[in-house]
Amino acid sequence: MTTERRTFVAILVAAGQGSRMGTDLPKQYMPVAGRAVLAHAWAALAAHPAVERILVAIGEGQEQLAREALAPLTAAPELVAGGATRRDSVRAALDRLAAEGAPCHVLIHDAARPFLPAGVLDRLIAAAESHDAAIPVLPVADTLVRGSEARMGEDVARDGLYRVQTPQMFHFETIMRAHRETPADAPVTDDAGMLRALSVPVAMVEGDAMLEKLTYSGDLARAQGALAASRLPRVGTGYDVHRLVAGKPLWLCGVEIAHERGLSGHSDADVAIHALVDALLGALAEGDIGSHFPPSDPQWKGAPSHTFLTFARDRVAARSGEIAHVDVSIICEAPKIGPHREAMRARLAELLEIDPGRVSVKATTTERLGFTGRREGIAAQAVATILLPE
Structure with missing residues (x-):
């Protein structure tokens, strides 16, 4: 691997409809601390000196919402029409980059994780020195059990279990190959999961509790409260x-x-x-x-x-x-x-x-x-x- 200063293109995935949030407005456009969730995530990526470009994958009919959310930060956001699934949306952004001249590395981040500490990006970027892929993780701290019909079953050993977060870092050609070769019906829920079939090692770096994903209606209030209480x-x-x-x-x-x-x-x-x-x-x-x-x-x-x-x-x-x-x-x-x-x-x-x-x-x-x-x-x-x- 070379030792030259690396730069990264970020793909910000914001194409979801946020149906589990229970709001009319997709969650990535909901306000937290006076700024849209999407804008928090975009600003965190843009502020890092290694991130030279950000592509935002948006859902159908969301262009105006995205432009309004990002207007305080940029007059010309780079928007990419996403697809029906998260994977489709990421692939659309990767195809855009490939057509324009592929970058060396990409960071793929979910807009629903708006509070991205700079330290997480630093650790992912450092991992690019020796790995083609890296993900931020947190160890599982809670007791895990199986359940059936609302009854508790046996414990699940949590040793060696981690919660996976985004952004995830990839060498561009590696993640592009994974998207091309992974079957459409493969049971993967994120980009790093596609690398298992390719036998590509994925490094794990320390994540951050601030990167919790916003999924349900109470998550917005929790994020607002956590942001205020932790400051x-x-x-x-x-x-x-x-x-x-x-x-x-x-x-x-x-x-x-x-x-x-x-x-x-x-x-x-x-x-x-x-x-x-x-x-x-x-x-x-x-x-x-x-x-x-x-x-x-x-x-x-x-x-x-x-x-x-x-x-x-x-x-x-x-x-x-x-x-x-x-x-x-x-x-x-x-x-x-x-x-x-x-x-x-x-x-x-x-x-x-x-x-x-x-x-x-x-x-x-x-x-x-x-x-x-x-x-x-x-x-x-x-x-x-x-x-x-x-």
Whole structure:
């Protein structure tokens, strides 16, 4: 196996009708914590740096539902028409990939498992170094018994038994061959099961309790409650400075401000958003803006800073977190921030997908002291409070 950095295409299976949920709306479009189940799963995949593309397999007549669910995250989701069964839906996505030039690896994930911790993806991706397939599992902890006519029968030994979760990782050609060669009536319930007939070893990595599948009506309430109960507050801070120069637009908090000078930087130099990104990444303990978007990388030259902020937002979502509150302080002599404050709050709330009441923007001066006092540049400080599962 090569040691080069691997990238993965994800297939997100969202074609089911959710009949066991007992709702008119398929479960993948039901809201949990203000976001569709499908959107939680999509955001978790998109936030991982190894996932370069996501195909969403949807059911007949669900295109509008899928686009609306994913609209806060992407304007152009890649949708694939699924089939009558889960297997048919996965196969449709695999065929699309094969026709376009097959990737090396795929991750196949059920949208009904919306809370996907980044650590599970890390373990699956690490397994690709030495295995053609890997699945996340949890050991069976409960006592198991057989039953008949509502009566308890004998115990079933649980040693060596595991609960299988998704996403499941495969070398593309391996899973493509499995779909082609496994008989249509084979008694398999997931993609990894098809590999048994091919005698392909499947590695097992540690799963996560947050990956429980949503199946029945009470599962939505359970997921909502588990998400809230398992979260603890984390606080991060950020600070940034940029020089004022002639001939550049001035962006602050994602709003263009009319001013005789703008801020100089590798991107659009929105100093307030840069500080806020560092605050969010600090709360996640995931480095800083420079480690994810190095100024030495030409692809970020002139980039809009909202790209960095939505990345940080999605990192919070990928860890099943919630942005509770953000507070931004802009330090400058000019321009006056007051007239733009509400527009800035609204724009940050839009980018972070939170209520404007959770966003504070304020300004101060240094009483004409220092570089900001001499109007040479603008500084910003930010504090972000997020809730993360324990």
